[in-house]
Amino acid sequence: MRFLFRSALCLSLAASPLLAQSKNTLAATPPMGWNSWNFFAGRVTDKDIRDTADLLVSTGMRDAGYIYVNIDDTWEGKRDAKGVLHTNGKFPDMKALADYVHSKGLKLGIYSSPGRETCAHYAGSYQHEEQDAKLYADWGIDYLKYDLCSFRDNMQQEAPNDRAKQNRMMRDAYEKMHQAILKTGRPMIYSLCQYGFDSVWEWGPEVGANLWRTTDDINAHYQQMSYIALTQAGLAKYAGPGHWNDPDMLEVGNGKLTHDENLTHMTMWAILAAPLLAGNNLTAMSPEVKSILTNREVIAIDQDPLGKQGDRIWGEGPLQIWSRPLADGSHALAIFNFGEDTAEMRGMNLHLKEIGLGNSVHARNVWEAKDLGVIHDTDRMTVPKHGVVLLKVK
Known part of the structure; x- marks a missing residue:
């Protein structure tokens, strides 16, 4: 107000x-x-x-x-x-x-x-x-x-x-x-x-x-x-x-x-x-x-000491991918679903090349505190309604 x-x-x-x-x-x-x-x-x-x-x-x-x-x-x-x-x-x-x-x-x-x-x-x-x-x-x-x-x-x-x-x-x-x-x-x-x-x-x-x-x-x-x-x-x-x-x-x-x-x-x-x-x-x-x-x-x-704010690298409909570069050379990669239904991200491109990475990366699911090993641009992701998958990739 x-x-x-x-x-x-x-x-x-x-x-x-x-x-x-x-x-x-x-x-x-x-x-x-x-x-x-x-x-x-x-x-x-x-x-x-x-x-x-x-x-x-x-x-x-x-x-x-x-x-x-x-x-x-x-x-x-x-x-x-x-x-x-x-x-x-x-x-x-x-x-x-x-x-x-x-x-x-x-x-x-x-x-x-x-x-x-x-x-x-x-x-x-x-x-x-x-x-x-x-x-x-x-x-x-x-x-x-x-x-x-x-x-x-x-x-x-x-x-x-x-x-x-x-x-x-x-x-x-x-x-x-x-x-x-x-x-x-x-x-x-x-x-x-x-x-x-x-x-x-x-x-x-x-x-x-x-x-x-x-x-x-x-x-x-x-x-x-x-x-x-x-x-x-x-x-x-x-x-x-x-x-x-x-x-x-x-x-x-x-x-x-x-x-x-x-x-x-x-x-x-x-x-x-x-x-x-x-x-x-x-x-x-x-x-x-x-x-x-x-x-x-x-x-x-x-709080990453590199101090670089992230930005959107891709968006289509209710789905958006945002990325932030980090001081250790990795990136925080967030896949957001702003829609009203769960999104099954089968075959969706993670647009890793947009942040200077190749088609495959080592990844960690941050919120689940789980190392995922190597993932690929086209790996399946499930993102709930109004939810997010937060990855740290390198």
């Missing part, structure tokens, strides 16, 4: 004392963590974040790589006479909360907007960028999600019907916060949430972004998740260590997504080298969902 309680739209950017250093050290692989919005929305509290930190440790998610605990919208209170922003009653002491999260071997993220208000109509950072960045640094914040939200009103009021000027204003607003973060001297992941407007992937790194939203909000419905996934084709060249395309947070374990739909979701995000920001209810995480979110082979694909 783009009005009340719309925080899932965020522009994620990373900044550190030097932009070059930021690109080399911050977000060298896509950030992993958990964000409060998908499950808690505007209800999130200090206790919820502390409990989440505990659960990330006890469930093994921290050790699997999920280290950022990100507070989304509705933590903000009022500004005092000097313009300093205070938290509201749900978050009595943000510095103490950051210290607690850090004590668990985790990092704390926070949320704001370049506009006067956030999506949920709490105080934004407009004309208080340096004050707010300093406040975050003093608290010990490690990640800022910066959501365009009400700044679109500024853009429309100042430049009605002038899209080019509006886009310049948007870039300037993100650069202003980038510079404010740099001035604090504290490294923070900087995440741009502006829904892919003005082809953000082309200019996001110039304003210090470590990640930028490429789409509108995700939700826990297969249709929206798969639509977002399919619109990422062609964006691979814009991603790399320190700066990533962000198709939004993970809905694995939320709503009524089936097991195969959750596998498709996690697989596509790994192929896309996407940030992995879980948003599920950790207090009621099923063993099945935990096994998907913490699958080390799939996470290793997402």
Whole structure:
């Protein structure tokens, strides 16, 4: 939503004392963590974040790589006479909360907007960028999600019907916060949430972004998740260590997504080298969902140090093949079935030559953790409705 309680739209950017250093050290692989919005929305509290930190440790998610605990919208209170922003009653002491999260071997993220208000109509950072960045640094914040939200009103009021000027204003607003973060001297992941407007992937790194939203909000419905996934084709060249395309947070374990739909979701995000920001209810995480979110082979694909995002290499009807090159010389190869029936892939060409391989390869079925030995372009594959077969081939 783009009005009340719309925080899932965020522009994620990373900044550190030097932009070059930021690109080399911050977000060298896509950030992993958990964000409060998908499950808690505007209800999130200090206790919820502390409990989440505990659960990330006890469930093994921290050790699997999920280290950022990100507070989304509705933590903000009022500004005092000097313009300093205070938290509201749900978050009595943000510095103490950051210290607690850090004590668990985790990092704390926070949320704001370049506009006067956030999506949920709490105080934004407009004309208080340096004050707010300093406040975050003093608290010990490690990640800022910066959501365009009400700044679109500024853009429309100042430049009605002038899209080019509006886009310049948007870039300037993100650069202003980038510079404010740099001035604090504290490294923070900087995440741009502006829904892919003005082809953000082309200019996001110039304003210090470590990640930028490429789409509108995700939700826990297969249709929206798969639509977002399919619109990422062609964006691979814009991603790399320190700066990533962000198709939004993970809905694995939320709503009524089936097991195969959750596998498709996690697989596509790994192929896309996407940030992995879980948003599920950790207090009621099923063993099945935990096994998907913490699958080390799939996470290793997402976090591959080569840092090359995957892309679509073939598609016909509901069937698509996506591939991602990996640092060890192998490829992740995902065969998706976006159709409504199980697909018997008898005689289907895997298009191995499209990724520089021959007609036969050594393969491993990643989700089944099974070595397949040598497979051929024309080997039979069965892909369930809304499902995927994820191979690592070499």
